[in-house]
Amino acid sequence: MDEFRFVRMERRESTALLTIDRQEKLNALNADVLEELAEAVTDAFVDDDVRAIVITGAGDKSFVAGADIDMLAEQDVLEGRQNSLVGQDVMETIEDGPKPVIAAVNGYALGGGCELALACDFRIASTNAVFGLPEVGLGIIPGYGGTQRLPRLVGTGHALELIMTGGKIDAHEAQRIGLVNRVAEPDALIDEALKCAAKIAKVGPIAVEFAKQAVRRGMLLSLKDGFELEADLFGMISSTADMKEGMQAFLEKRKPQFRGK
Ligand code: COA
Numbered sequence: 001m002d003e004f005r006f007v008r009m010e011r012r013e014s015t016a017l018l019t020i021d022r023q024e025k026l027n028a029l030n031a032d033v034l035e036e037l038a039e040a041v042t043d044a045f046v047d048d049d050v051r052a053i054v055i056t057g058a059g060d061k062s063f064v065a066g067a068d069i070d071m072l073a074e075q076d077v078l079e080g081r082q083n084s085l086v087g088q089d090v091m092e093t094i095e096d097g098p099k100p101v102i103a104a105v106n107g108y109a110l111g112g113g114c115e116l117a118l119a120c121d122f123r124i125a126s127t128n129a130v131f132g133l134p135e136v137g138l139g140i141i142p143g144y145g146g147t148q149r150l151p152r153l154v155g156t157g158h159a160l161e162l163i164m165t166g167g168k169i170d171a172h173e174a175q176r177i178g179l180v181n182r183v184a185e186p187d188a189l190i191d192e193a194l195k196c197a198a199k200i201a202k203v204g205p206i207a208v209e210f211a212k213q214a215v216r217r218g219m220l221l222s223l224k225d226g227f228e229l230e231a232d233l234f235g236m237i238s239s240t241a242d243m244k245e246g247m248q249a250f251l252e253k254r255k256p257q258f259r260g261k
Contacts, residue, residue: 004036008058009043014051015197016044017190021058026065029087029112033068037116038090045097048260051205052197055094055120056104057113060186063105063129064113067144080143087112087144091119095216098209100200104193105129106186110168115144118153121212123179124193125171126186131179132168152219154178204242205260 003009008019018040020027029037037055044050057063067087075083094101094116103109103120109131117123117131125131133142133150141147142163151159158177162169174180184192200208210233218226237243241261249256 004040006033007036007040009040011050012054012194013198014049014201015194016040016047016050016053017194018044018053018055019058020055020064023059023062025068026062026108027057027059027113028065028068029116030068030071031086034086034090038093041094041097041101045099050099051201051208052099053097053101054104054190054193054197055101055116056106056190056193060107060128062107062113063103063109064116065108066111066113066134069138072138072140080140084143087115091115091145091149094119095121098212099205100197100208100212102193102197104189105131105171105180106189110134111142111146112144115142115146115149118149118179119145122181123174124182124184124189124196125174125180126184126189127171128186129171129174129180129183130168131162131171131174132166133163134166134168136164137166150179204240204246204256204258206237206240206242207246210237 006020006022008021010017020033020037022028022033041053044053072083101120103117103123105117105123105125107128109117109129111134114131114133133146135142147163150162154177171180171183175183214230214233218229221229242258245258246256
């Protein structure tokens, strides 16, 4: 499973571990990396044997140090808009996908790297992780969804402080404001993310997919419409074999065998 230049794909049990590997540029996202990342994530989404995805960066210094500044430096108005749309599209591919995606943030998560982590379902960070949206320091604004996802995750105040100062925060501060769920020692980070993915792999895959949809799509709706969406999905899941198996296994005091059907 190693067909890309900048993204390594490994299987760990039923988890696809995707490692962005462009270490000489601290894993910065150029057009090729973005394209490969979208392709790798999509491959994992459609692979029936994959139940969860973990995204990390190669090396011990950086998750992703941002969009490639060389690529952005010469952009005009139309190219700028296009660069933003392409990056946003990749982030949406991750966010909208049917399977859980966990960011294992192992160092710098700046600009597009922070935005990539934000597009994942949740984030686990190593103690050496550094988060920030430093774009204003380059005379631009975040363009891969950061101005929209960060305030929805941590609230407008924390988001605007990070975005307007272009400042950086460490893993513990990121955890304090709700940007990351957990902090692990660097050499325990991937295991921690894989353990979490393995827990998800044990439960009903359709239930996980629907739960992700209910939360993700619900965040874009009014509370009332969100309840309706939840009820629709709750109803729909009652038609699955997994639902019957889950209930039956409980009643028979055995472990369920979910088949994703
Ligand atoms: N785009 C392109 N290249 C990048 C990059 C980015 N976002 N981030 C790092 N690099 C490159 C550097 O230019 C350098 O390349 P070189 O060796 O060919 O000169 C290499 O990665 C190593 O980075 P360097 O700056 O030497 O490492 P450092 O440890 O001194 O600093 C950072 C690390 C992350 C603080 C610093 O690289 C940085 O500020 N990067 C940009 C972060 C950013 O603004 N991201 C948002 C972009 S929109």
